[in-house]
């Protein structure tokens with residue numbers, strides 16, 4: 001649609017809020033017209049996608065229903081895991097838990113979630129390495145009613161579910177209630193070690209991909225918390241360090257990131273991962289914005305997988321000798337000079353076991369790492385995650 005037909009303005013008749021309007025001629029009688037804020041990703045599309053993957057990869061892709069929404073839609077739960085012969089199996093695998101579409105209008109989050117699942121079931125060496133060392137669990141649609149009825153931010157009953165994590169009601173917020181119970185069970189389960197939680201969202205106001213995390217007084221705890229976003233910044237060309245924020249804003253205490261951080265053991269890192277509805281600046285230039293296509297959102301899933309692998313390598317869980325060929329860690333373990341663009345820019349590796357030190361720095365000496373993803377507790381207080 002030509003931009004001269006699109007209007008965006010503050011409107012006194014709508015409490016001075018911004019209004020977007022456009023002129024459009026329905027000039028072809030036989031055509032069906034649809035308008036969408038972004039690429040649609042419906043409840044039925046998810047059902048078909050899960051059905052297909054379940055049939056294609058029954059050995060590694062397990063689909064379950066762990067609850068129902070208010071209108072009795074399925075709360076889907078997917079596990080991606082490879083069975084490893086006992087002799088080669090680790091005593092415990094790390095568990096990565098991913099949720100999406102708590103905000104039903106944020107359809108790009110579903111593409112990212114599908115991209116993650118697509119990559120994880122693939123036959124690439126990185127996906128195989130991830131499946132053998134880690135277990136991945138997904139709730140791909142936390143708010144199926146909201147998605148079905150076409151709400152932008154709320155549930156069927158009008159609640160912003162990402163403000164209800166502290167005390168979800170089994171009647172009004174059944175999908176959250178079931179997910180929270182599941183996470184509590186997984187956290188107490190000795191079989192797998194729950195260590196990473198990602199809640200996928202899409203952002204209307206900012207560009208690129210970025211993360212909202214938590215801030216911690218303990219500098220070592222914070223250093224560890226900032227590690228995954230740093231690896232993601234190495235793996236995703238659209239990553240925005242400027243928009244990545246760590247905070248403890250009281251207004252966000254009902255979000256999954258904040259609420260689950262209090263609920264789950266301290267070692268679990270919880271993040272909100274946002275991707276722009278619009279696009280990302282090419283080579284950082286605000287003048288040259290590349291609009292996201294569906295395939296870009298899907299590809300972000302692959303970048304997240306690469307970042308997860310690098311993160312568990314950097315924390316010592318996956319040794320460099322086990323890293324698939326083509327990754328920077330695999331090359332350096334063979335003594336090769338790596339000139340690839342995915343080479344870690346972090347410089348320092350965190351020795352295993354040292355990053356959870358509960359020791360606090362003496363009062364007044366605690367400093368956050370001076371990275372581009374430093375804590376900005378007050379910045380973007382009105383961010384819409």
Ligand SMILES: [Zn+2]
Pocket residue numbers: 103106201202384385
């Ligand atoms: Zn959101």
